Amino acid sequence: MFDVVVLASGRGSNFAALLEAQRRGELPIRIRALLSDRPQAQALERARAAGIDAAALAPADYPDRARFDRALFARVATCAPDLVVLAGYLRVIDTAVVDPWQGRMVNIHPSLLPKYPGLRTHARALEAGDRVHGASVHFVTAQLDGGPVIAQARMPIHAGDTPEKLAARLLPLEHRLLVASVDLIARRRITLGKSGVELDGTPLAAPMQLHGDGTVRTVG
Numbered sequence: 001m002f003d004v005v006v007l008a009s010g011r012g013s014n015f016a017a018l019l020e021a022q023r024r025g026e027l028p029i030r031i032r033a034l035l036s037d038r039p040q041a042q043a044l045e046r047a048r049a050a051g052i053d054a055a056a057l058a059p060a061d062y063p064d065r066a067r068f069d070r071a072l073f074a075r076v077a078t079c080a081p082d083l084v085v086l087a088g089y090l091r092v093i094d095t096a097v098v099d100p101w102q103g104r105m106v107n108i109h110p111s112l113l114p115k116y117p118g119l120r121t122h123a124r125a126l127e128a129g130d131r132v133h134g135a136s137v138h139f140v141t142a143q144l145d146g147g148p149v150i151a152q153a154r155m156p157i158h159a160g161d162t163p164e165k166l167a168a169r170l171l172p173l174e175h176r177l178l179v180a181s182v183d184l185i186a187r188r189r190i191t192l193g194k195s196g197v198e199l200d201g202t203p204l205a206a207p208m209q210l211h212g213d214g215t216v217r218t219v220g
């Protein structure tokens with residue numbers, strides 16, 4: 001079995017997408033726990049309703065970020081997961097804590113990385129006059145939103161779009177992108193190699209792309 005721990009700070013719709021796909025028998029994973037840095041996160045309620053172990057640690061209870069992160073990941077480690085999924089987890093994680101998880105931790109980010117790491121991605125895409133926007137799933141490294149990109153979902157930007165409209169239109173694509181990416185990792189087809197992301201042992205020339213049927217495929 002391929003064990004997964006999900007970290008989420010808020011609503012938890014990406015977590016719910018993983019859970020639903022797993023329950024439909026479409027995702028060969030076992031979700032061992034949902035952990036959060038916010039006790040009020042809706043993601044915690046979703047997990048508890050589904051009978052999944054859910055807990056929040058509050059950063060304010062720790063003297064600094066490194067010690068909070070060490071405590072959180074000590075908790076993660078008790079589940080011995082094959083993969084940690086950051087699904088709307090809104091805190092930067094201490095480098096020393098990230099390092100041992102390289103190749104075993106992914107994040108979903110609402111932009112076409114390397115464009116717009118960090119916050120306000122939808123507003124920044126609009127401000128730049130972009131015609132295309134999207135989301136990326138990437139392996140987590142010490143660099144914020146800077147790790148090797150596994151797959152992306154793209155969508156057009158229309159006249160009259162606002163950050164809110166973009167976020168709403170992108171969210172269902174994020175869900176499919178995350179499920180399809182985690183599926184490939186759980187099937188041991190996607191790995192992090194020395195020169196970047198590999199599919200079936202061959203380095204990707206470019207991030208894979210989400211298609212209308214919900215699969216992600218190589219480009220070209």
Ligand code: GRF
Pocket residue numbers: 008009010011012013014015087088089108109110135174
């Ligand atoms: C998503 O847009 C994700 O890409 C971003 O935060 C949002 C989380 O949404 N990092 P949810 O909590 O999964 O509903």
